[in-house]
Amino acid sequence: MTTAAAVAPSPVLEVRGLSVSIGRHDLLHDLTFTVGRGERVGLIGESGSGKSLTSLAVLGLLPEGARATGSVRLAGVTHDVVGASERAMASVRGNDVSMVFQEPMTALNPTMRVGAQVAETILVHAGRGKRPGADRAAVRQRVVALLDQVGLPAPAELARAYPHQLSGGQRQRVVVAIALANDPELLVCDEPTTALDVTVQAKVLDLIVRGVEARRSAMLFITHDLPVVATVCERVLVMYGGRIVEAGPVAEVFTRPRHRYTEGLLGASDLEGARPGKPLTTIPGTVPPAGAFPEGCVFRTRCRHATAECAAPPPWSSADPGHGHACVHPAGGER
Ligand SMILES: Nc1ncnc2c1ncn2[C@@H]1O[C@H](COP(=O)(O)OP(=O)(O)OP(=O)(O)O)[C@@H](O)[C@H]1O
Ligand code: SF4
Ligand SMILES: [Mg+2]
Numbered sequence: 001m002t003t004a005a006a007v008a009p010s011p012v013l014e015v016r017g018l019s020v021s022i023g024r025h026d027l028l029h030d031l032t033f034t035v036g037r038g039e040r041v042g043l044i045g046e047s048g049s050g051k052s053l054t055s056l057a058v059l060g061l062l063p064e065g066a067r068a069t070g071s072v073r074l075a076g077v078t079h080d081v082v083g084a085s086e087r088a089m090a091s092v093r094g095n096d097v098s099m100v101f102q103e104p105m106t107a108l109n110p111t112m113r114v115g116a117q118v119a120e121t122i123l124v125h126a127g128r129g130k131r132p133g134a135d136r137a138a139v140r141q142r143v144v145a146l147l148d149q150v151g152l153p154a155p156a157e158l159a160r161a162y163p164h165q166l167s168g169g170q171r172q173r174v175v176v177a178i179a180l181a182n183d184p185e186l187l188v189c190d191e192p193t194t195a196l197d198v199t200v201q202a203k204v205l206d207l208i209v210r211g212v213e214a215r216r217s218a219m220l221f222i223t224h225d226l227p228v229v230a231t232v233c234e235r236v237l238v239m240y241g242g243r244i245v246e247a248g249p250v251a252e253v254f255t256r257p258r259h260r261y262t263e264g265l266l267g268a269s270d271l272e273g274a275r276p277g278k279p280l281t282t283i284p285g286t287v288p289p290a291g292a293f294p295e296g297c298v299f300r301t302r303c304r305h306a307t308a309e310c311a312a313p314p315p316w317s318s319a320d321p322g323h324g325h326a327c328v329h330p331a332g333g334e335r
Helices: 049-057 086-092 115-129 136-149 168-180 198-216 226-232 250-255 260-266
Strands: 012-021 025-035 041-045 067-074 077-078 096-100 186-190 219-222 235-240 243-247 317-320 323-325
Touching: 012 115, 025 049, 025 067, 025 219, 025 243, 041 049, 041 226, 049 186, 049 219, 077 168, 096 168, 096 260, 115 136, 136 168, 186 198, 198 226, 219 226, 226 250, 235 250, 235 260, 243 250, 243 260, 260 317, 260 323
Parallel strands: 041 219, 041 235, 096 186, 186 219
Antiparallel strands: 012 025, 012 067, 067 077, 235 243, 243 323, 317 323
């Protein structure tokens, strides 16, 4: 890990020119974006757009063998997205940044009681000197309080359970408790509720949002659920083919999309009667597999507005402050 300035500047996350290749395939292309302190940013796009790889790069969790260029600066520290020492990244993860992924079982240790797993996070944090000498009773009290905050019944008893003794929704609540335990500056959520029963999805989402709000943590929120982005996030990044094709305030992008891909994602009336769990509108054609995207605009094989001009990489343009896109024939009308 390379340490840069001692004083952490805003924003909490700053990604500059990040490109990632795995094997023969270039999977992420020149990503540049920021997440401000306390800001909630949505990351949307169809399956295979590169959303999860982006979150893994941010967390220094790219698979071995991945190659990356560009930089990721998290909470004032620039880290190597590939090859950062596990020790260095472990001190960042769970403290300055936490994550909630889709499948809670992969985030929990099946052989450890859930309370002990929450306690471990608190103790690792204390070990960094922020809360030295945390005694057992105080840690236990904090564990129970955290489990209570995420709406788990009888938290003192539940702390003694093993993950397999809980329901999927309860397990994800434990994961959320762990993620919020140390008041992270940034919470990265990758489809945090899609593996759960529909009846508990909205509840778990609500507690994530309330937890983030209470701590004034920033959030990078990956989801297929556009109505949720509309209610939870201030800004949105739209990804396709490993590129950010449009970015801006949610209120702007969702009402006046510029890139033809965003326009397709939103559909004519997708946000009307918005309700959680509503999937993305289908865009004609399918996302090509890695390595099979066209040259120039990556969306042009599926875009009915494509012309010869689209065979060259479209430049990034920004008609309104903070709202940019990479489309040479942008949509312009009010929706
Ligand atoms: N470890 C890997 N090795 C090789 N290719 C990978 C690896 N991980 C992801 N990819 C490829 O990178 C591309 C982006 O994958 P990613 O998982 O980031 O998509 P996503 O936007 O998160 O999709 P979904 O909505 O389905 O979760 C895909 O083409 C995928 O096949
Ligand atoms: S650049 Fe061309 S192909 Fe790409 S989205 Fe815009 S109009 Fe369609
Ligand atoms: Mg994914």
